[in-house]
Amino acid sequence: MKKLEGKIALVTGAGRGIGRAIAQKLASEGAAVFINDLDQEAVDETLSTIRAAGGKAAGFAGNITKPGIPDAFVKAALDNFGEIDIIVNNAGYAWDTVIQKLTDEQFQAMLDIHVTAPVRILRAAGTHIIPKAKQEKADGKVVARKVINISSISGLYGNAGQIGYSAGKAAILGVTKTMAKEWGRYNVNVNCVAFGLIQTRMTAPIGTPESVAQIEGNTIKMGVPPDFVAENVKLIPLGRAGTPEDAAGAVYLFCLPESGFITGQVLLVSGGQVI
Ligand SMILES: NC(=O)c1ccc[n+]([C@@H]2O[C@H](COP(=O)([O-])OP(=O)(O)OC[C@H]3O[C@@H](n4cnc5c(N)ncnc54)[C@H](O)[C@@H]3O)[C@@H](O)[C@H]2O)c1
Numbered sequence: 586m587k588k589l590e591g592k593i594a595l596v597t598g599a600g601r602g603i604g605r606a607i608a609q610k611l612a613s614e615g616a617a618v619f620i621n622d623l624d625q626e627a628v629d630e631t632l633s634t635i636r637a638a639g640g641k642a643a644g645f646a647g648n649i650t651k652p653g654i655p656d657a658f659v660k661a662a663l664d665n666f667g668e669i670d671i672i673v674n675n676a677g678y679a680w681d682t683v684i685q686k687l688t689d690e691q692f693q694a695m696l697d698i699h700v701t702a703p704v705r706i707l708r709a710a711g712t713h714i715i716p717k718a719k720q721e722k723a724d725g726k727v728v729a730r731k732v733i734n735i736s737s738i739s740g741l742y743g744n745a746g747q748i749g750y751s752a753g754k755a756a757i758l759g760v761t762k763t764m765a766k767e768w769g770r771y772n773v774n775v776n777c778v779a780f781g782l783i784q785t786r787m788t789a790p791i792g793t794p795e796s797v798a799q800i801e802g803n804t805i806k807m808g809v810p811p812d813f814v815a816e817n818v819k820l821i822p823l824g825r826a827g828t829p830e831d832a833a834g835a836v837y838l839f840c841l842p843e844s845g846f847i848t849g850q851v852l853l854v855s856g857g858q859v860i
Pocket of ligand 1: 597598599600601602603604621622623624627647648649650675676677678679698735736737738779780781782783784785786787788800
């Protein structure tokens with residue numbers, strides 16, 4: 586039997602990159618996955634790869650920073666699969682600048698996507714999880730549930746030029762630790778995976794079409810200077826950048842039944858890079 590057979594997993598930002606790899610990994614281990622991304626096209630692409638591999642998946646397109654969308658996402662997951670066992674708060678992007686050029690809109694956008702949206706999703710999911718867990722306890726059943734929030738090496742150590750991004754990614758650490766304390770009684774493990782350099786659109790060379798995103802009407806230029814990856818790899822003991830599959834593997838560890846006594850923790854997944 587596969588390790589996640591019968592589990593229902595929600596993954597945000599799963600239309601590409603790390604989120605897609607997480608959804609594919611969880612589905613390949615037997616979970617039914619309910620995914621989200623901004624555009625239907627991105628959602629559909631991920632769904633078709635999972636279904637082609639024999640996995641079970643459904644999806645929901647919507648901007649999770651809009652009030653009401655996190656609740657609608659959770660409701661749609663329950664309508665489709667009837668349960669929530671795993672939540673991966675993965676959706677994110679970097680709208681970078683130094684503090685003297687930072688606009689209020691830019692800073693707020695980084696808090697909205699990296700901390701407000703995950704909190705709204707957890708709050709919405711709680712309306713199902715809390716009464717369900719109370720009933721399970723009363724019935725003497727042990728059901729393990731998992732929340733994995735996604736942070737960054739930038740949230741742990743800071744990064745020049747990423748004032749908003751690092752603030753949002755640091756805030757989600759506080760959310761993780763508090764939710765671990767609030768939801769321990771409901772047998773929910775709440776942990777955080779903080780990535781170092783993972784090769785996706787976010788770390789594609791600046792100026793290439795794949796490094797540009799349209800989010801909430803703003804053109805967000807992500808990506809890194811052409812020599813950044815080669816230079817940064819020198820700081821990585823494993824000597825290479827991570828792949829989306831490396832990233833997904835770390836999230837999967839926190840979904841396993843064997844991680845049942847680990848909660849409120851932050852796992853840095855950076856190939857050993859610590860600054
Ligand atoms: N790639 C890295 O090196 C790296 C390092 C540290 C942390 N991270 C984090 O990992 C996560 C995944 O990033 P990635 O590298 O796969 O980037 P990516 O750009 O490839 O994928 C992120 C996905 O999130 C989606 N998304 C963004 N805003 C959204 C919104 N408002 N509503 C719904 N979906 C939204 C995007 O459309 C995109 O498909 C992010 O939280 C990111 O901050 C990435």
